[in-house]
Amino acid sequence: MKTDQAPPRNETAPPPPARAALAQAVVDAMVRAEHGDPFSVLGPHRIAPGLWEIRVLLPGARTVTLIERDRDADIKAMERRHDAGFFVARLSARETPAYRLRVETDQGSVIRHDPYRFGPVWSDADLAGTRDVGGDAVAAVFGGHARTAEDVAGIVFTVWAPNARRVSVVGDFNGWDGRVHPMRLRHSAGAWELFVPELGNGQRYKFEIKGADGGLRLKADPVALAAERPPATASVLSGTSLPAWRDSEWMAARARAEPRRAPMTIYECHLGSWARVPDEGHRYLTYRELADRLIPYVKDMGFTHIELLPITEYPFDGSWGYQPVSLYAPTSRFGTPEDFAHFVEVAHREGIGILLDWVPGHFPNDPHGLALFDGTHLYEHADPRQGFHQDWGTYIYNFGRQEVASFLIANARFWLERYHLDGLRVDAVASMLYLDYSRRPGEWVPNRYGGNENLDAIDFMRRMNEVTYGHNPGVITVAEESTAWPGVSHPTYTGGLGFGFKWNMGWMHDTLRYIGYDPVHRRYHHDDLTFGLLYAFSENFVLPISHDEVVHGKGSLIGRMPGDAWQRFANLRAYLGFMWGHPGKKLLFMGCEFGQEREWNHDASLDWHLLDQPEHRGVQTLVRDLNRVYRDYPALHERDTEPAGFQWLVSDDRDNSVIIWARKGMDPDKIVLVVSNFTPVPREGYRFGVPLPGFYREILNTDAAVYGGSNVGNQGGVTTDTIASHGQHQSLALTLPPLATVILAREP
Missing domain, CATH: 2.60.40.1180 (Golgi alpha-mannosidase II)
Known part of the structure; x- marks a missing residue:
């Protein structure tokens, strides 16, 4: 994979052929944000031997002046060619001019680099790696990453949208105006890329996508490392590296362990309702507060692991996290990615493993999410008999598409490797295995052999388990699988699915x-x-007594017990x-350990006051x-x-x-x-x-x-x-x- 130093534009190569002056129709298309190839229009272009034309589109600019690359000396004032802010200047030069822009607006003057002066950041090999099912290039390439090009620091944005007509990155840094930062299509990967110089972390952003169907969509970054706190929906630029981990002793011991022979008692926890802060409007505890309170409690109780209900960013509290939108971002409800890493590190220091409920089976139809991402069924099956969950109103991933499988398996590795998590509990495996899951005759499509097995999902799960175990010694994967499917926790080389463990749903129900x-x-x-x-x-x-057994009218665990x-x-x-x-x-599940009387409510704290009563204690x-x-x-x-x-x-x-x-x-x-x-x-x-x-x-x-x-x-x-x-x-x-x-x- 690349370092953070992007190669400069090759200035020793033969100059590009001369081009005719820019047609007005092209200018009009740019200012309407309908042009799909902005680098063919914007930036420096050689229009004749020794003659270059510099073009910029800066809505809201009153004047634009070219200045020298390394000092503030003027080179030439640019000529306005369109009232929307399209400016042009011609320069005589043997090689590609080096310049910056001084932009005057109603708010004042600012000096900036021109994004369209820089060449591509990612190589074809980098982009090809994003299709490697089992590799880690998805997280390394896609999203927003800090990079340096020609000694200029900035952010390179990359997103997979092969069928889009135009993609722009929009955010706080450009007034959410899709005309300012349209992106370059890298045809070999169907990915759009743009290096935005002098941009740092903390900025909110999305991708504005003009889809294959002509529709305009604002989409959160599928590989964003952070997101706004819901109900806001923007992605947030976050550092691509975390502070140095101090859990090497834990990680080494984990690699030597044999989970099947080790004691494993898991405390399943919904962070938003384990405890609240009543004196501050019943707000959530932060990741750092949970590190100080939840982890010592779990250690004192003797549990070996905490299993977190999904914390990948999700828009709707009532989904408990099981309808995620940003699979690579820890939810901002409880703090930053760095705060979450601190939570994990403290758990390891105290001898507690962290498992994550992981949801690769489906995703919600929120307009800022993955659905119809580029105007086509990119992540989901187009046929609703294969691509839509009738029970949950969600979309089903197209596991047979190489890029989708790569996106999901890279995400599994991401949580285990970036955040040192100790395992994944995979949600709703049965719904992935069966094409006719919760469907009546005529509502599903048989596989190529006429059966109801989802062959693509089976291949995906086997590959996911092979990859996660192969790269992360000592981790575990656990399947929530409610049927008699054989070999769920058997090795893939024996024909199994390769999970380390399986929830025993039959035991629980009986x-x-x-x-x-x-x-x-x-x-x-x-x-x-x-x-x-x-x-x-x-x-x-x-053996699971999980959150599913204390919701939806089932009452609490103590509430099931008969007698006085x-x-x-x-x-x-x-x-x-x-x-x-x-x-x-x-x-x-949390609360069951002290006999919580009422049914679990995700919007309220557990009833810790019950511990004042001897029977609960x-x-x-x-x-x-x-x-x-x-x-x-x-x-x-x-x-x-x-x-x-x-x-x-x-x-x-x-x-x-x-x-x-x-x-x-x-x-x-x-x-x-x-x-x-x-x-x-x-x-x-x-x-x-x-x-x-x-x-x-x-x-x-x-x-x-x-x-x-x-x-x-x-x-x-x-x-x-x-x-x-x-x-x-x-x-x-x-x-x-x-x-x-x-x-x-x-x-x-």
């Missing part, structure tokens, strides 16, 4: 349905607890203990202890994704709603037992067989008084008896607390 029944009826639904173990090791699963107040909290604690003991990594203490036990006992996480890490002990006691299994790690002697009693009946002397003799210490009991329970337990632990039971030669006689999960660890 177990939440079960826990919602009154205990007296649970015996009839026992299979909801056990069915998930039939396929628990077919994928590398994450005591039973509701006991049910919640038993369920959380069951979840943490179950094979699979864990994900819990008890749930929080339980989750903290569950994370500690899960982390400290390898049997609970080392073989989360392997059949060898699990053994049924009691699976069929539906009459008592009791379920028991053993968890095993790499050390065969150190097993952990997980025992759940989903009725409010305490059971004394409940005997079951165990695979190994010894003393089993009670390391967690969700009925403990410290959590708000009745304190029924086993006095610290139980020793096996040489009494055969459940096909084992030794057994335990355990006291099962009511509506509780007990976890015991064998001490050889």
